[in-house]
Structures are given as structure tokens and as C-alpha cells.
Amino acid sequence: MSVDTDKVDKAIDMLKDSGVRITPQRHAILEYLVVCESHPTADEIYKALEHKFPNMSVATVYNNLRVFKKTGLVKELTYGDASSRFDFSNKQHYHIICTHCGKIVDFFYPGLDEVEDLAAQVTGFTVNSHRLEVYGLCPECQNKKAENKEKMKVTE
Amino acid sequence: MSVDTDKVDKAIDMLKDSGVRITPQRHAILEYLVVCESHPTADEIYKALEHKFPNMSVATVYNNLRVFKKTGLVKELTYGDASSRFDFSNKQHYHIICTHCGKIVDFFYPGLDEVEDLAAQVTGFTVNSHRLEVYGLCPECQNKKAENKEKMKVTE
DNA sequence: AAATATAATTATAACCATTTTAACTTGATA
DNA sequence: TATCAAGTTAAAATGGTTATAATTATATTT
Structure with missing residues (x-):
């Protein structure tokens, strides 16, 4: 648990240093990517967080995944027609x-x-x-x- | 040219042996994959053959690419949202x-x-x-x- | 060679992940 | 407080691919 919190905090710091604003949605998406220990699709992330953010749009999920990709925090695994999966990876x-x-x-x-x-x-x-x-x-x-x-x- | 013809013929024989019917469209798609020396998208194949087969449907291209994939003649390269590319490959x-x-x-x-x-x-x-x-x-x-x-x- | 059964093709509509758009909100700065 | 940029939202659009149903071609049997 504390390891995950640490991972999230480090990632947040990294984003701040890159000049990325930390919104509640961003924090939640990032946290989910770290905690879920898998390779979720955008829709899985969206569904997992809709109880916390009932008004969040799928577009927000996609937008922020793109932001995370740019900083290198997250990698996208593409599979043709099917949904991409997103991978929070240090190593x-x-x-x-x-x-x-x-x-x-x-x-x-x-x-x-x-x-x-x-x-x-x-x-x-x-x-x-x-x-x-x-x-x-x-x-x-x-x-x-x-x-x-x-x-x-x-x-x- | 004769090398390509040879490649196509071998592929056709292989398909026949697998019990696949050889239609004019199939022959043309296969031939294009061999001759084009690149990694075309389904739409590129479709466009390249529309002068020969003005009535051919995109569905036919996709259907047959799937048939070729099953036999191992063709490999699909997927890129998330963007179009797949198809690769006729022996080696x-x-x-x-x-x-x-x-x-x-x-x-x-x-x-x-x-x-x-x-x-x-x-x-x-x-x-x-x-x-x-x-x-x-x-x-x-x-x-x-x-x-x-x-x-x-x-x-x- | 004609009849039959099966598979392939066609045209169209549907699907679904992702992106775009435009309006609105938030946060930081001067 | 005014202002500006960035983020979010909801809805519609996009575009590659697949499903559907009707039609046609192919292989096989008679």
C-alpha cells in the first residue's frame, strides 16, 4: 500500500516538474493505473472511477492518458480494432x-x-x-x- | 516478375491444399500483396484493385485477408486506432x-x-x-x- | 452437361474505440 | 478583481472493421 502511494507521489512530482497541472481526475486515473496492477483499457478506468467522479467524461480519461504517455509515465499497448491497454511502468x-x-x-x-x-x-x-x-x-x-x-x- | 509469379503460385497451391476456393478476387488480393513489396492497408488493397474489380466490396478484402491469416500466409500488423497493415511473408x-x-x-x-x-x-x-x-x-x-x-x- | 449444395461476394448498415467540438469551469497570475 | 490558459464535460463525428441478408459463383454429384 505504502509502496503504491509512494509510486503515485513520485509520478505526481514528475508531472508537476513537467508543468502538468494535477487535477483530481488526473490524480485518480494515475492512482488507479498504479494500484490496479494490470493493464486496463480506457473504458475500464472510466468505469472504475465513475462512482468517485459521476460526471467525468471518457474524453477526460483519453486526454489524460495521452498526457501521461507524453511524459513517459504510461505506455499504450495497441491491438488493432480492439481497445488499447495502458501500462504504468517504471522498469x-x-x-x-x-x-x-x-x-x-x-x-x-x-x-x-x-x-x-x-x-x-x-x-x-x-x-x-x-x-x-x-x-x-x-x-x-x-x-x-x-x-x-x-x-x-x-x-x- | 517470374519470382513473384512463382511466389503467388506456391501460395495458391498452399491455399488449395487447405481446401480454400480460389476466386478471382482472392487471386488478385494475394498477387497484390506479393507484388506491391510493402505493407498495405486493407483500403490500399481495395483501391489498388477497384479498376480490375469495380464491384468488389471492402468486406471481401477483409474476409480474404482473414482467410490468408488463418493459413499463415499473411500477417496482420496492428496499430491501435489506425489501419492494420498486411504483410505477405515467407521468412x-x-x-x-x-x-x-x-x-x-x-x-x-x-x-x-x-x-x-x-x-x-x-x-x-x-x-x-x-x-x-x-x-x-x-x-x-x-x-x-x-x-x-x-x-x-x-x-x- | 445439369442439378445441387456450399461457400464467396456484394451492398449496406451497424459497431465501437477514439477524437473533435464547443461550451463551461477551474485555477493561476497580474 | 480581471484575465487568460488549461482542463473538463457532453455530445456528435470519425473511421476502421464486422455483421447481415440477398445474390452469385464454385465444386461436386448425378
């Missing part, structure tokens, strides 16, 4: 995503700087960042799959 | 994307299997695939930036 990390249920789990892996270096050399680009995602089946969905196979055998 | 490769003009360039980099292995170990997932993108400034946009700085100096 560089990657995501592994279940292709069956959509669950997202963080993992750490150092040393992809060389990929950036090689890409820069080969293409002539100057490199700023990269994105890596791994796709597969989470343990729960593996079990479900196994159970279904069992059922099939029985009813055969 | 495993990655993309470097200009954050200024949006240009996408392919590059090769072997040996990210270990990332998959580590992610699987740490998370308990079974891994199928991964996605890596590098972001930066393409040479052209680097030049433009440099030119603008020069201009600033002159008019100062």
Missing part, C-alpha cells in the same frame, strides 16, 4: 499474451539493445525504442484445453 | 518503423528463440510466436529534421 519489461483468454503477463529480459543496434545499422534509422510481445497459451487455458480433450475421449 | 523478419512518417522497413535478426524460451519458463505459458518492432527516425526524416534546424539558424 523496461515485455508482455506475454494468451491468445485464448487475452491475459497479459509481464516478464523481464535484458539485452535487446543489440537488436536496436543491428536494425539501425542495416536500415540507417536512428532508433528510439522497441516493442516485443510473446504470444501463447496461459497455464489456465492449457488446462482447459487438456480437460476438453479428456471429455471428447469419454463421449466418443 | 521470419521484423519491422522498423519511422515514428515521423510511418515508413516500415523489414530487417532480419535471428535468435530470438531464447526470449520465447525464457518467457515460457518464467510465466508457465506455452509459446507460439512473438512480435518485435523497432521505432525510430528513417534517413529521410533525419535529413528533414537537420534541414529545419539549418533554416531556423538562418531566420533567427
Whole structure:
């Protein structure tokens, strides 16, 4: 709890230093991103806070997520047609995503700087960042799959 | 040309083997994906073929891209709100994307299997695939930036 | 080659995440 | 207190993608 409060306070300070006004809505959105320990969509954030701010607009959520993105506090994970997810992150990390249920789990892996270096050399680009995602089946969905196979055998 | 024709023919055979009917529209979309040597959006494909198929619907383009994706012939690159891009790919490769003009360039980099292995170990997932993108400034946009700085100096 | 069944295509409307707009409110500053 | 910029709100607009239902093409069987 106090760790989270600390995280939020640090983030707030960082925003103030960047000249960003701290409104109650901003504070609440940021706090939720830290506390929820997941990768919520804009709508999830909106719904989670509507009891506290019955008049808050979705636009406010989107506006402020954009503000947070600019400062680097928050990263947006885009998925085509589906909703983006937003990730409050201090440390560089990657995501592994279940292709069956959509669950997202963080993992750490150092040393992809060389990929950036090689890409820069080969293409002539100057490199700023990269994105890596791994796709597969989470343990729960593996079990479900196994159970279904069992059922099939029985009813055969 | 003959290399491309060969690629298309192989892809067609592969589709037939998977029990996919080859319609004129399918053939044209596939051919365009091979020949265009880029990563077109669904709308770009649609526009590129409308002189050949004046009655073709966008839905047909989307439907068939989905069919191609299922067989593994085509990969979808998603970018949140913006249009997906579609990539006809035989070899495993990655993309470097200009954050200024949006240009996408392919590059090769072997040996990210270990990332998959580590992610699987740490998370308990079974891994199928991964996605890596590098972001930066393409040479052209680097030049433009440099030119603008020069201009600033002159008019100062 | 004709008949049949299945799959694909078309045109249109619907969907839904996100952004835009314009009016209004708040907060900081002079 | 007046003023100005920034933030918020509510509603409408945007735009990529998908669903629907009717029509047409394709493959298979007779």
C-alpha cells in the first residue's frame, strides 16, 4: 500500500516538474493505473472511477492518458480494432499474451539493445525504442484445453 | 516478375491444399500483396484493385485477408486506432518503423528463440510466436529534421 | 452437361474505440 | 478583481472493421 502511494507521489512530482497541472481526475486515473496492477483499457478506468467522479467524461480519461504517455509515465499497448491497454511502468519489461483468454503477463529480459543496434545499422534509422510481445497459451487455458480433450475421449 | 509469379503460385497451391476456393478476387488480393513489396492497408488493397474489380466490396478484402491469416500466409500488423497493415511473408523478419512518417522497413535478426524460451519458463505459458518492432527516425526524416534546424539558424 | 449444395461476394448498415467540438469551469497570475 | 490558459464535460463525428441478408459463383454429384 505504502509502496503504491509512494509510486503515485513520485509520478505526481514528475508531472508537476513537467508543468502538468494535477487535477483530481488526473490524480485518480494515475492512482488507479498504479494500484490496479494490470493493464486496463480506457473504458475500464472510466468505469472504475465513475462512482468517485459521476460526471467525468471518457474524453477526460483519453486526454489524460495521452498526457501521461507524453511524459513517459504510461505506455499504450495497441491491438488493432480492439481497445488499447495502458501500462504504468517504471522498469523496461515485455508482455506475454494468451491468445485464448487475452491475459497479459509481464516478464523481464535484458539485452535487446543489440537488436536496436543491428536494425539501425542495416536500415540507417536512428532508433528510439522497441516493442516485443510473446504470444501463447496461459497455464489456465492449457488446462482447459487438456480437460476438453479428456471429455471428447469419454463421449466418443 | 517470374519470382513473384512463382511466389503467388506456391501460395495458391498452399491455399488449395487447405481446401480454400480460389476466386478471382482472392487471386488478385494475394498477387497484390506479393507484388506491391510493402505493407498495405486493407483500403490500399481495395483501391489498388477497384479498376480490375469495380464491384468488389471492402468486406471481401477483409474476409480474404482473414482467410490468408488463418493459413499463415499473411500477417496482420496492428496499430491501435489506425489501419492494420498486411504483410505477405515467407521468412521470419521484423519491422522498423519511422515514428515521423510511418515508413516500415523489414530487417532480419535471428535468435530470438531464447526470449520465447525464457518467457515460457518464467510465466508457465506455452509459446507460439512473438512480435518485435523497432521505432525510430528513417534517413529521410533525419535529413528533414537537420534541414529545419539549418533554416531556423538562418531566420533567427 | 445439369442439378445441387456450399461457400464467396456484394451492398449496406451497424459497431465501437477514439477524437473533435464547443461550451463551461477551474485555477493561476497580474 | 480581471484575465487568460488549461482542463473538463457532453455530445456528435470519425473511421476502421464486422455483421447481415440477398445474390452469385464454385465444386461436386448425378
